[in-house]
Amino acid sequence: MASSLNLLSEEQLLCPICLDTLNKPVSTPCGHNFCLSCLTSYWNNETVCQCPVCKETFERRPNLKVNTFISELASQFMLLQATDAHIWSPDQLKITSGSVVLCDICTDTRQEAVKSCLECLTSYCNVHVEPHHRAAGLKRHTLVDPLASLEDKICKEHNQLLTLFCRNDKVLLCGICASSHHASHGVVLVQRAYQEMKDLLGDAEAIVQQMIQERQQKVQAMKESVKQSKRETKDVIANAVQELTALVSEVQKSQTKFVKVIEEKQKAEEEEVDGFIGNIKQELTELQRTTVKLRELKETKDQFAFLQNFPHPSLLPHVRDLSSFRFNRHLEIQHIQKSLSSCVSQLQSLLNKFNTEVNESYVSNVATLRYLQQYDVNILLDPDTAHPLLILSEDRKQVRYSMGSGLWANQNMNPNTFTEHLAVLGQRGFLSRKFYFEVSVGQKTEWCLGVATASVQRRGALVRSPNSGLWAIWFLEDKFETFCCPGMTVFLGKVEKVGVFVDYDGGQISFYDVQTATLIYSFTECIFFEELYPYLNPCDNEYGSNLDPMVIVPVSHME
Template sequence: MEMASSNSLLSEDQLLCPICLDVFTRPVSTPCGHNFCMSCITSYWDDIPVSQCPVCKEAFERRPDLKVNTFISGLTSQFKSLQVTDAHIRSLDQHQAGCGGAVLCDICTDTQREAVRSCLECLTSYCDIHLEPHGRAGGLKRHTLVEPLSSLEDRICMEHTRLLTLFCRDDKVLLCDVCAGLSHVNHHVVSVPHEHKEMKALLGETEAQVQQMIQERLQKVRDMKVSVEQSKTETKGVIADSVGDLTALVSEIQKSQTELVTVIEEKQKAAEEQADGFIRGMEREITELQKTTMKLRELKQTEDPLCFLQSSPNPAFLPHTMDLSTIHFNGQGEVRHIQKSLSKTVSQLRLLLSKMSTEIQRVSDGTVGSSDALLRCMQQYEVDVVLDPDTAHPLLTISDDRKQVSYGTGSGFCLNQNQNMFTVHLAVLGQRGFWSRRFYFEVFVGEKVEWCLGVATASVERREALAPGPRCGLWVICFLKNRISSFSSSNVPVHFGKVERVGVFVDYDGGQISFYDVQTETLIYSFTDCVFTEELFPYFNPCDNEYGPNFGPMIIVPVGRVE
């Protein structure tokens, strides 16, 4: 085979790049006569200030414009063809031997004989009989014959009928030497064995990574199964404890109910007995007084003065009687006192039950333990709120920066009253209204003993008293002494204890208004299922001094700032 004779005259060392020490890929020649891979010499010159030859160190005034040396490229391609083909053939032979298969002659028509050679130009495999013309005919002698190959079409460039010996990393395609020199000049082109070696190494690393991921997930599955079993045990214990606590609580409530009924009945019985005693005593006194009345009437009928004076009783003759001012029946008062005390206790108990239901719902919704995160999420919707002096009640004073409102320093009289001003409620609105969005603001109320805070519609009544109800256009909470209630249900407390800093979150489209104790990051109260049809304005009411000194201001503060 001619290629074999050519290869015998050309050693591999003559076709190695001095930089990468691999067979040339797109070889170029420098003006000094040395040869390198195009990518190797380009990268070398990119890393040094002066372009010079890596071998003889000859420096060039400017970087040479290098072109692929087609002669050396052809020699390299022939060498790679033989090298790659031999490697592929050996690999294929080993595979076929292991599989017990053989490449058959493509020319045989009756019984196909085993092929002894494959022609890269003809893309055909031949047995020893049909191969004979390739050793005799002049044109066929120049064809490249290799060990028998299957699927020759997959190994040959269909455009240039040359062996695919190169791989373009940019386009991820196999190339022949002609393809590399024509359409992949500036691409990163490497030999097939080189790419094969690197890809196998990469696959090895990937496989190791995948195996590590598998082991990590297997361990995670084991840990999770253990956690599930622990959770089952803990859950059974929690259920048992919770049911036990609630059962005991129900039993205590039932016991208290029985005791309450017994106490009320005993109080009623004692009151009735006391009243019966008073009634019997007064009935006896009435009888005695009636007897005395009869005697007095008889004496009044005596006409003889001497006899009259002799028979006239002294003042002590009147029977002893009880002081009526000290006699009273207080049975109803005691019962009402018990009822009032019970009502307050039941209200507090209902609030606690409501909080417990809220916590249970939070567990169900998956938000338990995330109050701080929930509040921080709402704080992202912070808006800059300033007060509108034109809406302020005359008894209120607005600070110069319109961030504070207080009671008691205003004149109480305004010559230019307008329709926007509150004249009954001690209120003021924010300057800006909000449509179809979420917004949040915080208010510092400090030690005030009374205040109201929330939002109001643009059409909220300002010159008459507001009647609580879903259509009054006001959604606020009101603090008095030590408890918070909603404006719509002022007799039902929704929170107990003082709050110094309140966060107000409004979800216009979601129909929800929520109030938070910022310091403890807990929910105070929420209006839900609201229907908003107009602009909403922040609403502030510092209230008066009816329940004690209450001159402290309500202050609009930015998120994160502590007063």
């Protein structure tokens, strides 16, 4: 049987579809062999039932039966290949062993092994392997190139070399295991499985590197965005102040000019009226004299004297026409008032539009925060996790730092207790849902707030990295940074109350300034595998007096 197998090549026992060693081989009426699953899948996807190799068409789909002879032939061929000493190339042995294999017999200076015996489970140098070439009983043993930890590469049940790998169960097999318990599985040589797995790791590594690159680019883009936003905000404020100051200056100039023009106009009108009144008074005096003269003449009895003294050519003095002078100052004042009101109304409308546009972002943020607040949950702090220098309130809603001694370090503490970080977790964890809570930080100079996984490190310093299991913001005097990226400012200013929103399935954690409905920072594209617990760290007095507590407060829903 072995001699006949030696006449076969691996290509003769490969499935033409999957190009792997035949697994549950079946034969078509035209005489070609395929894996049962491969041929079944091929025919399921074709409208015409034909041979994938010669394209012979079958009117009726053949009833396929596993060819036991070919199946046994393929199994024996794989076993023969696996046990052949020549399959263990030096490069593959280096990969398998990972280091130089030393002789197990040498007692003084151990020499490098040149062979390992599968029956003896021992590795030999050139000197000590010699009996295996000379003694008749030892000649029947199987010698292979040196293998480290040889006992780990031998089947415990059949005492044969583990040369095969089951893709289905992900286990190493000897030839007997493969033919007896894994005959219907996808079994390949160790070298092939190793290469396949190595290729998979290579693909996974490439994906991970791409994810790292994408996140690094995202972080860099966010940094640049923050810098650009700061520059643009500064420029917008400067331009707005400059333009609005200029506008106020123009309004003040217009006001001064308006008052001056109105007052000068009023003065000119008054002077004109005073002149007119003076002229009228002169005309009244002249008319009164004329009246006296006319009365005297009217009383003259002497006809000759009356006619001689009768005025010529007119009885009346020369006076101006009163209808030629009109004083309509009140109408002009009313017109000016209407024009002024119209201009002020237009200016006020523009200012209102400006204020509306400025406040639109705030209104949008309020609506967002109001939506998130519907997921508020009741949070209680877990005293078993609190650092020994922290004090919790009786209702477990407050935590503050106390300046105690270091004697606690010698005490037996709960394994869940933080020993380095001045932190405490919430008693309740959350899995696959959305939740929201608010924390008052008052005027504290430093604090850290967020959520952590159940397995977050409690003993010793917690490394500030994206893989720490902690998603939190850290406030330092007047700026914010994330716990995982120290030194990178993500928000400027102080807040008194922080809202924390977690979308577990959506992979998002957001922090809001509740009073202004402003987003402080968001972690996005997160992947969670554990329950998430609220994390509070009131910090110490490094940046000044910082003994005020962090308080979990009832959610104040935005109106």
